[in-house]
Amino acid sequence: MTGRLLSIFLILAAGAAAYLLFPYNLAFLTRILIMIVLVLSLDLILGLAGIATLGQAAMYGAGAYAAGLFAIHVWADPVAGLLAGAVAGALLAAVSGAVLMRTQGLTLIMLTIAVAQICAEIANRARGVTGGADGLRGIRPGKVLGLWEFDFIGITGYWYAFAVMLLVFLALAIIARSPFGLSLRGIHESPERMVAIGVSVYRRRLAAYTMGGAIAGIAGALSAQITQLVSLESFSFTLSAEALIMLILGGTGRLYGAILGTVIFMAVHHVAAANDPFNWLFVIGALVLVVVFFLPRGLVALPVSLKRLAKGGRHAGT
């Protein structure tokens, strides 16, 4: 319990420090927070349950469009919008997952990509509803909890996204230690043994995928409310792939890894792109290569690896 309190305190301190240190970059910090929520959802699915996916953007996009349309046509309340996004993400994950979770490996990866592509094409065709390639316009979220209006500088947006991120983090921390989370880990390690001890692997995987879908939907809803526009790119393969890279960078299976990887990837991206708008992709590429070669378990494993290196261990990363 003290460990959990300590982690909450650490994250709160980091959030406040970022707010005080970079008061002019709140919009960018908010994008990092939204991305963390998406990467956390991927960590639940891939890191914990071992479901390989390259289509997490499908649920993110569904959440974004659902929250956008909800704000325009039903109710502008941001928290209700988040719920709408979560429901849309969960629904899409449950429906697609019912088929997808019967497959494994490459087939599964291909199918997850296909689901995201199909969603993008549907959003493109349904111009009257989604605005097609121009994007969904006119999202004007109301005050958060009826108290704080979204301001120009992004103070409300930052703390709103931060609160959502923290809640998602805590929920996942609880899930990861619950019997359900442990059974997911078991499925990740060895599905055959889990079947042997009487666990319905398919149902657990579907449940995990649906939960991950709901969280990705929340991330999408946040982005729709902050940007006040949803584009077809929220279903893009690039988004799914970047989220995966961030997770691998930080380290899969540990929630801190998702946060660390996202912060480092986006910060490096931001600084490199600001200094050299033409060639920053090289820096990102080099960073990912270095981490994959020397720290296969991600940046969260860095202290352990350094300790081993100091002791003269030969395979620092493994």
Place this chain on the structure above:
Amino acid sequence: MTNKPGMIALAAVSALAVSSAWADEIKVGVIAPFSGPFAQYGVQYQQAIETYQAQHGTAAGDHEITFIYKDVGGVNPDQSRALAQELLIRERVDYLAGFTFTPNALAVGPVITQSETPTVIFNAATSAINAESPFFLRTSYTLPQVSAPAAEWAYDQGIRSVVTTVSDYGPGIDAEVSFKAAFEAKGGTVTDSVRMPLSTTDFTPILQRVKDQAPDAVFAFLPGGPPTFSFTKTYNENGLRDDGITFLGTAETEESNLQALGDLAVGLHTAYHYSAAHDSDENRAFLDALAELHPDGIVNWASVGAYDGVHLIYEMVAAAGTDGPAAVEAALGLAWESPRGPIEMDPETRTVIQNVYIREVARNPETGLLENVETGIIATVGDLGWNQ
């Protein structure tokens, strides 16, 4: 004025900022793709801006103008909005510019309305953008602006039936809709409308379908690059040209891609607002100045959109300095001689009123290169899609 608390907060942050900038420096933030597959747009914007500054200096009135470039990658409204906020709050820019894709421009609409920042669109061509904020000004063009005159010209040439073939995405559909409306209003008939998948490069079945219907002309809208190349090649090889089916397009015959098409392209008709081959002193001066700075630079509509955009910003700064609403006011109705011909900022739509030329691809006898030879002005129009 529209958002008092927002402005007060902004002022508070501005007061906090430790700034080394001197009072008379006015900053312009340019949001454009500088990396990835669309990096060419950013490169061309930057080259055009540097060319304008080389020709006209870096001062407008009493103000020194500097440009800050931000990479948005591709279609990425989240990033576009975050960059706009960062430019406004941290860099304290007074003007924004750039914007290649429609969603990226739409995403900054609420931001620039709140901060009252004049924003000049260099490229994004969907009519609806300017309705999103009164601070949007556009020096490029809109799709209805070039497609509708193409339809009217075709009818005047005696063409009565057309099949439209467009790439299946936003701009393609806009082009199809406005072409069809203008052509049918004149009395012609669009016998078939084909929407082609954006990623396809095999147009044989589509053009065979067109050929079987034997219309007088085929109207095409495709994004530049390989699809255009393949489309025009198939148009020739499948005998549509021999059957007398006229090719009508807009930006398909852009000069940098045109050379690869070779003689197959000769005789293709397009309606568009700018070609680097435009015959005028302003255009020659622009091309010479740009070639001096960037000998390998490519010049097309994106370059001229940025070049005129910078001119507009200079005029606004000279007239109103950092006062956003006054700057927009000063820009409305402003007329000047651009490398593309005479243009005027339409006070209603805030998109430039300009000549649309009908061009025919021909080989330049001097350079031996293919170019779009303007055979006439077919219309001088503003944004025809504003009221649609």
